[in-house]
Amino acid sequence: MxxxxxxxxxxxxxxxxxxxxxxxxxxxxxxxxxxxxxxxxxxxxxxxxxxxxxxxxxxxxxxxxxxxxxxxxxxxxxxxxxxxxxxxxxxxxxxxxxxxLKVSRENAALRRQLLSERSLGEAPRPLAQCTRYELPLRGDRRHRIGMVTGNLANVLGTDVWINPENTRMEMSRVDEPTISATIRYHGARRDHTGQISHDTIALELAQHMAGRSHLSAGQVLATGPGELQESNQVRRVLHVAAVEGEPGSGYRQVMDLGRCIRNILAEVDRIAGAGEPLRSVVLPLLGTGGGNSDLIKTVDTLLAATVGYFQSHPASPIRIVYLLAYTDVQAAACRAALDREPELYPQG
Structure with a gap:
């Protein structure tokens, strides 16, 4: 050579x-x-x-x-x-x-943006439009996970609404800016002036709690939808003990959010197994309403627990779980979490 x-x-x-x-x-x-x-x-x-x-x-x-x-x-x-x-x-x-790599960069940029917005003192802006974004689970044609934006009262055609309740299962007063108050008011029977004439969901929840002062964190109780069945096509409302109260300090998020999700989805499957056609769930960001929690960590935890449940229960009759994003900041956090989740297919 x-x-x-x-x-x-x-x-x-x-x-x-x-x-x-x-x-x-x-x-x-x-x-x-x-x-x-x-x-x-x-x-x-x-x-x-x-x-x-x-x-x-x-x-x-x-x-x-x-x-x-x-x-x-x-x-x-x-x-x-x-x-x-x-x-x-x-x-x-x-x-x-x-x-x-792309979504990791986007997520890093989002975190910087969120921190910047909070440092400038800008309040999150509520979203008026109800839009949906969803992705299929990798290797699973049955299940999808996504988000829906806007006020829960405007969400139509979702079978199950989740109410992040306190461990005493005491629903909020109807004039408070909470998911609990929204569900209580819109599920109640009202007169022609809009005043509650029969507090349907709150009364049924109180009946379930008869003889008990509180539930353990993560436990779930199911009630009917009241007037939500007619107005929003809701079939069931599930109340999960997601926040704990402390005298003089208010409410704080429970420690094990993953347990909340597993109990919620297991209860939906149980009810569906009894004959009710429950296929879709809207899931608020548990415990974030009072601001005493880490939004991004909460979204990541809820998403990971939902993915894990579907992977361990491939025959679950639930078809889709939506994370509820009420504000622009919540929507950005949910979208980033969905897009970077490796067990979800990107939207084509």
Whole structure:
């Protein structure tokens, strides 16, 4: 083998290695597959040059894309085709890695934006429009997870509403700005002036609590929807003990939100198993209404618990769970969490 051939072979090999190392950097995630093409070409040319310079009598023949190839060209073609076949299997992983990197950057930007907004003292803005965003669970055609924006009172056609209640199961007064108050008022029978004539859901919940002063954190009680069945097509309301009260300090989020989610979804499955067609659930961001909780951590916990429940209960009749985002800040947090969750498919 001549020094010239050896030098060219070394240059091609070193160039291929350098290009492959560079293309493997996280910053190249979106282009790693495309950058493998020149890498393969460099490796195949180096291998062909070395083989047929060291063993000039070697022969290789074959056909590729309808053309006959022989000698070094045949060897290089074989090497490239075999490499393409292997790389084709890794393309989906490259795409997933690129997506994860992208949403990670978006999430970091979102966190900075949220912190900036709070530092400037800007109050979150309530969303007037009721829009939905949902993603399918990876490898599961039955279940989807998403978010719905706006006031809960404007959400239509969702079978189950979740009420984040205190451990005493005492619903809020109807003039308070809470999910509990919204459900209580809109589920009650009202006269022509809008005043409550029969406190339907609150009374039924009180009957369930007869003889008990409180529930353990995460426990769930189910009631009927009252007037919500007619106005919003709600079939059931589930009340979960998601906040705990302390004299002089108000309410705080319970420690184990994951348990709340598992109990909620298990109760929906139990009721559905008894014959009620419950397929969709709207889930407020438990315990975040009073501001005594970490919004992003809460969203991540609720999402992870929902994904985990569906993975461990693949036959669950529930088809979709919506996180409720009342403000622009909540919507941004929910959207970022959904998009970066690796167990959910990106929206095409």
């Amino acid at each position: 001549s020094p010239l051939h050896l030098t060219v072979t070394a240059v091609l090999t070193i160039s291929g290695v350098a290009l492959q190392i560079w293309s493997s950097a996280p910053s190249q995630n979106e282009r790693q597959y495309a950058l493998q093409l020149p890498v393969i070409l460099l490796y195949s040319l180096a291998a062909a040059l070395f083989l047929f310079s060291a063993f000039p009598e070697s022969l290789t023949e074959g056909r590729a894309l309808g053309f006959g190839l022989g000698g070094a060209a045949g060897f290089a073609a074989f090497f490239m085709l075999a490499s393409f076949a292997w790389l084709a299997k890794t393309r989906s992983r490259d795409e997933l890695a690129a997506r994860l």
